[in-house]
Amino acid sequence: MLFVCGFHLLFGRGLNADQKPHSVTAIKNVRVFDGKELLPSRMVLIQDETVKSLGIEIAIPTDAEIIDGSGKTLLPGLFDCHVHIWHADNLKQAAIFGVTTVVDMFMDTKTMNSIKKAQSSGRAKNMAWLISSGILATAPGGHGTQYGMPIPTLIKPEDAGPWVKARAEEGSDFIKIIWDDGGTYKMKQPTLDGDTVAAVIKEAHAIDKMVIIHAASLEQCRFALDAGVDGLAHLFFNNAHDPEFGRLAAEKNAFIIPTLAVLEGMHGIGNPDSWIKDPNLHPLLNPTDIQMLEMHSPLSTEEGSYEAAETALKQLLDAGVPILAGTDAPNPGTTYGASIHRELELLVRAGLPPVDALRAATSLPAEIFGLKDRGRIQLGMTADLVLVEGDPTNDIRRTRHIIDVWKGGRKIDREKYRAAAAEEREARKNQRNAPAPKNSQSGLISDFEGDRITSEYGAGWSISSDTIMGGKSKAEYKLVESGAQDSRGALLVTGEINEGAPNRWAGAFFTPGETMMQPANLSAKNALSFWARGDGKTYSVMIFAQSLGFIPAMVEFKPGQEWEEFMFPFEDFGIEGFDIQGIFIGSSSELGPFQLRLDLIKLQKNP
DSSP states (O other): OOOOOTTSOOOOOOOOOBOOOOSEEEEEEEEEEOSSSEEEEEEEEEETTEEEEEESSOOOOTTOEEEEOTTEEEEEOEEEEEEOOSSHHHHHHHHHTTEEEEEESSOOHHHHHHHHHHHHTTOOTTSOEEEEOOSOBOOTTSTTSSSSSOOOOOOSGGGHHHHHHHHHHHTOSSEEEEEOOSGGGTOOOOOOOHHHHHHHHHHHHHTTOOEEEEEOSHHHHHHHHHTTOSEESSOOSSSOOOTTHHHHHHHTTOEEOOOHHHHHHHTTOSOTHHHHTOTTTGGGOOHHHHHHHHOOOSOOOOTTHHHHHHHHHHHHHHTTOOBOOOOOBTSTTOOTTHHHHHHHHHHHHTTOOHHHHHHHTTHHHHHHTTOTTSSSOOTTSBOOEEEEESOTTTOGGGGGOEEEEEETTEEBOHHHHHHHHHHHHHHHHHHTTOOOOTTOTTOEEEOOOSSSOOOSSSSEEEEEEGGGGTOOOEEEEEEEEOOGGGOSEEEEEEEEEOSSOSSOOEEEEEEOSSSTTOOBOOTTOOEEEEEEEOSSOOEEEEEEEGGGTTSOEEEEEOOOSSOEEEEEEGGGGTOOSTTEEEEEEEEOSSOEEEEEEEEEEEEEOOO
16 A cells, blocks of 8 residues: 655655774673574674674674663564655665665665665665565556556456566566555555456466565455465455454465554554654654654545454464564655554554564564575674664563664664754744745735736746656646736636546646745735636645645635636645645646636635
8 A cells, every 4th residue: 555645755865874883893781582582681793794693601802892781672673564665765764763674565666776786786784675576566547556657557367477577577576466446445446357466476476476465355365365475465454354364364374464553544543642752763753754653544444444454463363374564654654664663562452472573573574585684683694783772572662762773784873863853853843933935925926917927926836747747737828818807917727637647737836935845934824815717627726735744735626717716725725834835726637628717816814
């Protein structure tokens, strides 16, 4: 599942988060959870990129950095077995929170191969290790096609062989299938049929590729297990029960990634403050992380569906089915790195003993995904390590109490990241008190009375369309005579909405800040108004704001052939107005050509 809107990509923050390693690091008197069991009072030597020694009494080299591990536990670097990576910096963020390996379930193949190239050449020491499915298997217009990247889709079983071969050639580590018609969350969408799903599984296994499926319903999960799928990317989303579900998964030797962290967001339960305000997590969260964690999924599922997932998880545990920890970050309610600690807590709450939850995030995924050099603390293993205060085998919440993280023997500079996060939070806080843009006091944005398309403040107007996301819609604008209320001029926006991107749009975009997407404090007003004439079609206003995260808020309007004034209070968009990044007015729904006139666009105080 990935519902993050494609209007914004997660651009990097440019942090260099690693430190020059000591030649040897010695951690003494430390409990060691080695990925399988807890070993009391051990010494661990880290040299270069590996665990050099592990024992009770070990000679310490004179040049070693010595760390007293009394009262602490050393863990293998954690896995997050279900994420979606947009940018390499997402992997840097994951490592900050102790996640040193991620399993990506769908990403752009160019980004994937760029990161893998950096990994193979030793240039990825400060970020989580990536394995990925690359592009996913889905139907035309199905889930996964809405993010602006070209997606080769499947229609029939005969498409499976060439499709799977192409993914292998692109470098996919495993195959990911989408089988989801949207019915479990009341949003119909195209999806593959069962025969095509079965064909993809068969073709992938023929070339020794593991197959993981996003199957939305219990019925689809059962079918996929019968067809031989290796793992489920989620537990099912509907309120359903089958007493034989656990037995079937065990019989088929499948593994399950429950993704309870994102499921609780879909069901609108849980208290985000319990982990957002955790003193061990909050200092490392930037404002975007906090927004994402506070955000509820726009999708709604049947009442009782989360409880049904917990019931199914108990069945799986009783049947001995391998459970892996994964979050589905960065969906609403999750973020990279930090959310694995919430996932572990939810797994324990659902019935996993803390030791099994830790195995679900260390040795088990390493074994299942064939990563033989990580997931354990043993001689010669890659020194991906997390040192925490306390004993998470007794209290799983102690995984949040991170003291240090090592990635390939290098200590991650968490303090530098902490300082950058604090700076970003302060900047966001100060945005509420930022001065309004110069010349914005009257509220007028544009009256289109001059000989150029201008605005009273900000970076002005531009054309925006779904072409930036791979779509084919288009727009242009120009000044015309005869505006609203007998004014001299207006803005004519014309264009065409075409197939090519599930999120389609084209129209005029106003930037109130000095540069594109820079937030502007417009909270002195509380409503947007303008005059419009149309062609009988439905149009949209979208507002982008930092507080909305990556998803703009949208309202629709339908102007007639005569001039008409429209007004939209900020509260209709769920914003206060202090951090507006952009305002879009144009077409986003009906296919075909459109023609829209706009005039007297302004912000005003609505009583």
